Amino acid sequence: MASTLSLLATFAIIRSTFNDFFPKEIREYFWRLFRRFSSQFILVIEESHDGSSNHIFKAAMAYLGRHVLSASSTDGSTKRLTVGKNENARKFTFGLDKHSEIVDFFHGVPMKWKYNSDVNSNSNNQMTSESRWYELSFQKKHTEMVMSKYLPHVIDMAKKLKDENRMVKFHTIRRERWCTNAVNLEHPMTFDTLAMDGDLKKTIVEDLNSFTNGKDYYKKIGKVWKRGYLLYGPPGTGKSSLIAAMANHLNFDIYNLNLSAVHSDSSLEYLLLHVSNRSILVIEDIDCTVKLQNREAGDQTGSYAHVQVTLSGVLNAIDGLLSCCGDERIIVFTTNYKDRIDPALLRAGRMDKHICLSYCTFSTFKQLAAIYLGISNHDLFSRIEKIIEEIPVPPAEVAGELMKSKDPKTCLEGIIQFLESKASEATSEMTMPEGEDGSNPKQEKGSKSKASTKTDMTNGDSPNHNLITFLAVGSNSKTVGEYTIKAELAAILRAVLLKHGDIVSNSTLNSMQCRSSLLEIACGIIQKLQAAKLEDLTELELQSMLASVSDLESVKLQISWLHKRLDEIIEAVQIVKHSSTLEEETRKNLQAIEMEKELESCHTQKPEQQKKALQIQEKKAVIEKLSRTISSTEAKLSYFHMRSLVDGLL
């Protein structure tokens, strides 16, 4: 490379001497002659091409913008560069100044770039336009390589640089359309400042990187280049922060889709068709949209009655044909209550990764202390470790406490005080009498205790490890055999073990605490069924129970009998729904017969009378068929109407 540079420098000196001694016309004659025999090739890349802007010119501008600083000048002279930054760019952009040259080495081959510009003026010597072009010169023998490799490389790199340098935008909805003026997302959260347990952060980053580098892979397997993440966990555990970190890491825009601001599936469709590639579509608090299913079934009551988006509209957005209209897209659902989400949304292939964000563990606390106070250890850490593992406190609350003082000792003492007061609150709640349903009235519904939200990341295809529930062993717990379980469920567990044996003995979870938790979930489901009548249960509730049972089965709990019973109950609930439709149909047919009869009596002409009589006969046949279906569905239902939903299970 050094010898090439000195050659270029010598060439430049000869050229300048030549310019001093010969007039322009002679110089140009010599240059033409020289070029004819020269082994050099020059590509002229003009700003516009065939009347529109030249893609290669723009790419060259962006590419050289990055390389000008490190590239060599052709003759060792000072490089003249331009520098600028526009509002939507993250960094400065550099460029070659007029008539400047640089050499870029591609696989060791020198590529000489020169930037030119010329002002076009009219007869009054007024400037009308400016022509700009690059000259790329290289040795003729490299022509093939330049065309097939170097120019595509310039274009690819330019695209990457442009993506890297653009500001991340945050798009919101206004009147069922994306706002035209998206704001810059200046959220400072990155994966460096996000505190997370164990390897979870590394796993997420690797997953994102392999997704963005996976264009060819997705093409090869015939799958749309998109990825779905479900982020779940209690409030303040970092779901929104994780989304911001993802967007900053990938430099992807965020499209915040607030479903309650969308009033029809067609508006949803429109919005999704106008989400750009390389973006993250966020649907927060998806558990609220579970109501979608009820709306489909005609439930227009409640706080979601005004929302018209249906479940199938949302499903179509995730994995229907609509989802194919775009590339390199990420869809993120967030929820505080995973168990309230419609199981259809969680089915394999829809949400590829389920990420649980949990309460603050000691490891998360240490990361937060390093971020906020810049300390990796302190004498007070051991006290914090003891308390923090015992109580559910979201990272957001710990972060709030860490901001109260910059002095580590004062701040950590404040945190200890804060955690201790939380612990004493929790103790007083534990000793309060339980509500009718056995729940602690003070504890937020759906929230789990600490161990139940242990951070984990599971594949959407194998939902399981999020079942571990923390068991408060105390006055509310009882031991049945080797297992400790909520006192109110002890009788059910005893009956289950008696009838089905040790259903947890083959479980993939080994500790007694985890096994007890699995049994507690199963018994909780049985308890709900035991207390309910068929008409009390919605299909949604039952599907959610079924999802939990499937999760339990995936960790080898032997409860196929409970699975089968839930399937039967769901079928019965569907029959109830169906039978009311059948009854409605029968009523309509009866009404129609009455009308036909009246019309029949009005007609004096025989053919008309015969026609009406025929129509009446047809309607009667339909009614007969309907009543046969109704009585067979009633027979099926009577099984559950006459006995408990768990009859024969215990």
Ligand SMILES: Nc1ncnc2c1ncn2[C@@H]1O[C@H](COP(=O)(O)OP(=O)(O)OP(=O)(O)O)[C@@H](O)[C@H]1O
């Ligand atoms: N894991 C974390 N690491 C660092 N900071 C965090 C973390 N979790 C929460 N925080 C801090 O708490 C604030 C609130 O957290 P965030 O909004 O991300 O929680 P969330 O889970 O999205 O809550 P919600 O369910 O209420 O929307 C963040 O702005 C951040 O400062």
